[in-house]
Amino acid sequence: MKKLTLLAVFFMLLNVTFAGGLLTNYNQSAQYIRMLSRNAALEIDAVFYNPAGLVKLENGWHFAFYSQSIFQTREVNTEFPLLNDGYYKGETTVPVFPDLYGVYKKDKWAFSLGIGPIGGGGTATFDRGLPSFEIPISKAVPALAGLAQISPALAVTGYSADLSFDGSSTYWGIQLGATYAINDMFSVYGGVRVMPSVNAYKGAIENVMLEAGGQMNPASAWLTGASSTVSGIAGQATTGANLMYGTATQMQPVIDAGGGDFTLAQLEGAGYIDAATRSLIEGGLQYVGIPQEQIDMMNFVQLQGTYNAVGDELTATAGILNGTAQTLSGTAGAMEDREVDTKQKGMGFTPIIGINISPNDDWNIGLKYEHKTSLILKNETKVDDLGLFPDGVEGSYDVPGIITAGVGYRGLDWLEMQLSYNMYLDKGVDYGYNVRYNSVGQRVKREIDKNYYELGLGLQFNLSEKFAISVGGLISENGVTPEYQSDFSFTNSSNTLAGGFMWKITDKLVFDFGVSNTFYKDDTVVFTDPDVGEYDETYAKTTLNVAAGISYSIF
Missing domain, CATH: 2.40.160.60 (Outer membrane protein transport protein (OMPP1/FadL/TodX))
Structure with missing residues (x-):
């Protein structure tokens, strides 16, 4: 523009x-x-x-x-x-x-x-x-x-x-x-x-x-508000990425102990993890849209990789949203009232x-x-x-x-x-x-x-x-x-x-x-x-x- x-x-x-x-x-x-x-x-x-x-x-x-x-x-x-x-x-x-x-x-x-x-x-x-x-x-x-x-x-x-x-x-x-x-x-x-x-x-x-939202809004003020909203969503994406990375890090000891090739059900049955840990891992993946059937078929290394991949995706999304917020803020300034009064x-x-x-x-x-x-x-x-x-x-x-x-x-x-x-x-x-x-x-x-x-x-x-x-x-x-x-x-x-x-x-x-x-x-x-x-x-x-x-x- x-x-x-x-x-x-x-x-x-x-x-x-x-x-x-x-x-x-x-x-x-x-x-x-x-x-x-x-x-x-x-x-x-x-x-x-x-x-x-x-x-x-x-x-x-x-x-x-x-x-x-x-x-x-x-x-x-x-x-x-x-x-x-x-x-x-x-x-x-x-x-x-x-x-x-x-x-x-x-x-x-x-x-x-x-x-x-x-x-x-x-x-x-x-x-x-x-x-x-x-x-x-x-x-x-x-x-x-x-x-x-x-x-x-x-x-x-x-x-x-x-x-x-x-x-x-x-x-x-x-x-x-x-x-x-x-x-x-x-x-x-x-x-x-x-x-x-x-x-x-x-x-x-x-x-x-x-x-927007069925009503007319002053462009500069609305864009400033939209910038704040998008910044907030970017912050949420960053928090989610940190949670994903943290969960992936906490999964590493199980992999180091030789449980990387097993599913969650197998790990729970063998006593590597308890039911609460299994529920926590499944819940995190379900939250980002991965179906339970797919989760049941994945081994623990694949599950950790998925957590890291989702973290990377959320990190990239946060970067895009922060850039969008900056663009909205700059556009808000361009939409303010402007006047020219000059002679030559x-x-x-x-x-x-x-x-x-x-x-x-x-x-x-x-x-x-x-x-x-x-x-x-x-x-x-x-x-x-x-x-x-x-x-x-x-x-x-x-x-x-x-x-x-x-x-x-x-x-x-x-x-x-x-x-x-x-x-x-x-x-x-x-x-x-x-x-x-x-x-x-x-x-x-x-x-x-x-x-x-x-x-x-x-x-x-x-x-x-x-x-x-x-x-x-x-x-x-x-x-x-x-x-x-x-x-x-x-x-x-x-x-x-x-x-x-x-x-x-x-x-x-x-x-x-x-x-x-x-x-x-x-x-x-x-x-x-x-x-x-x-x-x-x-x-x-x-x-x-x-x-x-x-x-x-x-x-």
Whole structure:
């Protein structure tokens, strides 16, 4: 049975993302939520999506504020056979997911600032914990099955536990950069994103109970009591062994006197032993289950050997029982209430470059490369009963680089189109080890088979100079292997649909609204547990996103 302290590694793997790669939020404006394709944008949200295109804005100041409300559900359905219930549900609600942009444009130059949650931004709550929390506890029932052979009162038939977990992850992105127009066709961008990051984890394993004797008992106290009971039985076995050895020793003088080849009846008849001694020897053997018929046929040497053999067996049993008692005592400690309350804080830096190409007024192409973010987080721990979050210890949590490309068409007064492609360079990041073990009890490396990619198409229909509606679709395909997936941290390929509108209230003030819904593909992974063999586990998610915001320009 794996130690429950291993559960602490689950907290270190949590990631909460909503639209984008394994660790990156790509939903950074209301325009994106209503179109799902902005990599060739020439409006103010180009600060994030196409910063090299910002020189296409009019001279002056430009500001925007957007906020999203996000509702995500995660479901895990496991067929691990020892669990009471294999269905687990986690919910994440983000009432406010803000983005703030500012641009100053002057002739060939544009200077920009963008602030938003580039990763995370929400709290995942699992009221029942997760299978990985509960599986080690569920294994207690079969692991303790042998106690029933010691005493029926020690038969363990079930378990229960109160498990909970809240994990939040927020990686803020503060992006500063400058754009320069080489000529009317080409412009370039260089900038950096500062990423102050905080992970916060609170989890508890409480009220672990074992069912024995038809009632639920606090596991730690019951196991301590069972340890004492088994120790007592071991003591009785040791006493019995000593009695057997003592009787065998007392039989030796009869053998030395030449009575070893005779039965008890013959020895009594010849006067070697009296009736009381014969009854004592027979009674000891009958007590350990040897039938009288067998005793009558055995000679005295065989009877002595039987006493020694029973003594050896009782001695071995006592050793096994003492070992069982020690195991029960150690397991009792592992079944006590455990709590974790820790934060991890740190900061990373992301160099960003981009180029915008405008062959003519109808077409626009945006390209961008974000370098891998080297992110070091330091533990700030309040409570760590699991012993794996030492206060002050640092760890690496790198965010993969991204290559993006977009093509926009604005050749018709009534229609605008954008096609966008994102590739997340996941193969360049070490994602560490899974929380699960393979069939021989080794930690599993979280492998990436290919880079995650997204392909989005957005259409905006201009109904008038002041009002437009839009629709969008996005295909996302992850490149993770089954070894990457676990109940605690999984990713699903998905399809997303979106819609919304733009209202140009004045020449300087614009309102955007969008709604998107992501349809994730269920992913079933086969695990091999060293104790129960193969079983399936299915992961599912849903995400609904509602966004609104305004942009304002000072010409």
